[in-house]
Amino acid sequence: MKAGLGIDIGGTNTKIILISEKSRVLKEVRFKTESARGYAGFLAVLSENINSLKKQFSGVRISGAGIGMAGDIDSERGILRFSPNLNGWRGIPLVADLRKRTGLDYAMENDANMAAWGAYVLELKRKARNVLVATLGTGIGGGVIVEGKLYHGSTGTAGEIGHAVIDPAGEKCACGNRGCLEAYCGSGAIVKRALSMIKNVEAYRARYGSGPDKKINTIALANAADAGDRTAKKVWAETGLYLGHGFGSMILVLNPEYLILTGGVSKGARHFMPSMNRAMEEFRIRTPFEKIRIIVSENADLGSYGAALYGLHSREN
Amino acid sequence: MKAGLGIDIGGTNTKIILISEKSRVLKEVRFKTESARGYAGFLAVLSENINSLKKQFSGVRISGAGIGMAGDIDSERGILRFSPNLNGWRGIPLVADLRKRTGLDYAMENDANMAAWGAYVLELKRKARNVLVATLGTGIGGGVIVEGKLYHGSTGTAGEIGHAVIDPAGEKCACGNRGCLEAYCGSGAIVKRALSMIKNVEAYRARYGSGPDKKINTIALANAADAGDRTAKKVWAETGLYLGHGFGSMILVLNPEYLILTGGVSKGARHFMPSMNRAMEEFRIRTPFEKIRIIVSENADLGSYGAALYGLHSREN
Numbered sequence: 001m002k003a004g005l006g007i008d009i010g011g012t013n014t015k016i017i018l019i020s021e022k023s024r025v026l027k028e029v030r031f032k033t034e035s036a037r038g039y040a041g042f043l044a045v046l047s048e049n050i051n052s053l054k055k056q057f058s059g060v061r062i063s064g065a066g067i068g069m070a071g072d073i074d075s076e077r078g079i080l081r082f083s084p085n086l087n088g089w090r091g092i093p094l095v096a097d098l099r100k101r102t103g104l105d106y107a108m109e110n111d112a113n114m115a116a117w118g119a120y121v122l123e124l125k126r127k128a129r130n131v132l133v134a135t136l137g138t139g140i141g142g143g144v145i146v147e148g149k150l151y152h153g154s155t156g157t158a159g160e161i162g163h164a165v166i167d168p169a170g171e172k173c174a175c176g177n178r179g180c181l182e183a184y185c186g187s188g189a190i191v192k193r194a195l196s197m198i199k200n201v202e203a204y205r206a207r208y209g210s211g212p213d214k215k216i217n218t219i220a221l222a223n224a225a226d227a228g229d230r231t232a233k234k235v236w237a238e239t240g241l242y243l244g245h246g247f248g249s250m251i252l253v254l255n256p257e258y259l260i261l262t263g264g265v266s267k268g269a270r271h272f273m274p275s276m277n278r279a280m281e282e283f284r285i286r287t288p289f290e291k292i293r294i295i296v297s298e299n300a301d302l303g304s305y306g307a308a309l310y311g312l313h314s315r316e317n
Numbered sequence: 318m319k320a321g322l323g324i325d326i327g328g329t330n331t332k333i334i335l336i337s338e339k340s341r342v343l344k345e346v347r348f349k350t351e352s353a354r355g356y357a358g359f360l361a362v363l364s365e366n367i368n369s370l371k372k373q374f375s376g377v378r379i380s381g382a383g384i385g386m387a388g389d390i391d392s393e394r395g396i397l398r399f400s401p402n403l404n405g406w407r408g409i410p411l412v413a414d415l416r417k418r419t420g421l422d423y424a425m426e427n428d429a430n431m432a433a434w435g436a437y438v439l440e441l442k443r444k445a446r447n448v449l450v451a452t453l454g455t456g457i458g459g460g461v462i463v464e465g466k467l468y469h470g471s472t473g474t475a476g477e478i479g480h481a482v483i484d485p486a487g488e489k490c491a492c493g494n495r496g497c498l499e500a501y502c503g504s505g506a507i508v509k510r511a512l513s514m515i516k517n518v519e520a521y522r523a524r525y526g527s528g529p530d531k532k533i534n535t536i537a538l539a540n541a542a543d544a545g546d547r548t549a550k551k552v553w554a555e556t557g558l559y560l561g562h563g564f565g566s567m568i569l570v571l572n573p574e575y576l577i578l579t580g581g582v583s584k585g586a587r588h589f590m591p592s593m594n595r596a597m598e599e600f601r602i603r604t605p606f607e608k609i610r611i612i613v614s615e616n617a618d619l620g621s622y623g624a625a626l627y628g629l630h631s632r633e634n
Contacts, residue, residue: 153572
């Protein structure tokens with residue numbers, strides 16, 4: 001039996017999955033990334049996990065492996081250039097190091113690119129040619145599929161849609177620039193906008209708060225909007241406007257067949273889609289907008305899934 | 318001898334060129350498009366010109382032909398969907414009609430795409446993989462080269478960078494939307510901004526005006542800036558800021574190796590590049606900006622040239 005191995009390395013958790021050729025999950029392993037302890041320690045834990053997984057599935061031939069990593073990736077050379085989310089790691093030759101320790105070949109990409117590949121395969125079965133995938137979470141990332149292939153751009157940075165600027169004089173972004181899409185539509189920005197409008201935060205938490213600690217997050221705001229809460233509805237409507245402005249320009253540049261929305265914030269899609277579509281209607285070159293189809297992917301594990309699938313597919317080329 | 322035929326159909330003029338395989342111009346023909354007279358008449362004049370050119374160069378084998386056309390083009394089916402610049406023509410099957418009348422096969426694209434291909438071939442000899450070409454004129458258009466090929470997008474509209482929005486609450490654009498890049502950096506917008514700042518227009522015309530009728534256009538403003546005129550310098554600096562904002566976001570999405578600037582407004586590049594670069598320095602994801610090279614193409618005939626080259630190259634695929 002052939003299988004694909006996918007590794008998703010995030011600031012908090014690292015996840016390894018093994019999937020069959022038919023995309024069935026055979027095994028899932030998760031551990032804390034703990035990048036502050038340094039790269040050598042992380043590499044040891046990761047290799048150990050992969051090798052033990054290989055032993056456990058000795059009857060399975062791992063015919064492809066992929067790594068998605070939060071950061072600036074040199075996918076051609078398999079090097080992490082820099083990651084602010086991984087304790088500032090720089091110049092990490094992860095692909096070569098892992099190859100030595102596990103005997104496998106890896107295709108490494110930015111995590112958003114891997115998630116984009118996952119969405120492309122799972123939602124569209126690779127049938128569309130040109131697709132823009134947006135991961136809407138704390139951060140906003142993206143990936144671009146061009147003519148059925150993951151498009152890296154010249155330095156592997158293509159699809160950095162979260163820091164495309166929708167208003168040069170606008171909100172300060174965590175990246176240091178102003179007016180980035182993420183500064184308006186990242187989950188933090190959405191919640192901050194809601195909090196600034198909520199008069200009695202404690203009452204709001206009690207009524208709509210999410211989870212055991214009654215957090216006001218995008219899930220809470222989606223539920224609140226469902227219940228008819230005006231503040232939440234307004235916040236989602238604004239979010240949709242900003243997304244429509246940002247995506248609209250990208251659609252003019254990329255002219256994709258599909259826009260796929262993923263990530264936690266896309267759980268609010270039913271509330272932001274109407275205003276997002278209205279904002280896109282303002283664009284006067286209509287053909288790309290008339291033809292595009294917008295879908296929301298409910299799959300929460302696109303990162304590791306996409307990495308495994310990409311590992312499998314990269315063997316085809 | 319093999320040759321390529323290129324046709325550039327603009328709102329005012331239609332240009333036909335015949336080039337050798339080595340890109341030498343063998344012949345150039347120009348006539349008024351006069352789209353108001355209707356498509357049938359235009360088709361007759363165009364076919365006649367092509368057939369007489371074929372007769373004249375009967376020793377030459379035209380191995381590829383390309384058409385660049387201002388408008389919304391269905392390049393797969395060779396149909397002009399709609400062109401506001403060509404008297405609102407709609408649903409014109411130009412490729413089939415010309416094939417019938419001239420016996421040649423044509424690749425048809427939006428004129429900006431053809432100009433982009435021309436710039437890619439002439440400036441870079443097709444050696445880079447991923448390139449964004451911006452045509453800065455009365456309108457702003459663009460074309461995208463991905464992995465060495467012209468990228469059409471799903472409806473042939475990819476690269477419509479002029480109507481990407483840099484400020485959703487900003488200047489009214491001729492297209493009907495607000496804040497489009499073209500509304501700030503198209504030649505009309507630049508001149509309008511200058512005129513609003515010039516106190517004595519007649520004196521300014523006398524001093525810097527371009528051509529026999531002493532026009533204040535982007536050439537005049539480039540000359541004025543050369544001569545140290547503060548107003549012109551300020552206008553160009555603002556233009557650079559807007560371009561930097563617009564291109565910056567596109568560079569994050571596309572991550573090209575090169576950005577090539579063409580068109581009349583790029584004649585002011587020496588005056589807008591400093592502020593354009595400064596605006597791009599505000600973007601915090603640095604890798605794509607550190608690696609990109611920005612060049613200005615001085616070739617004025619990229620449209621017809623690109624069409625001829627594209628016609629030649631499309632035969633290769």
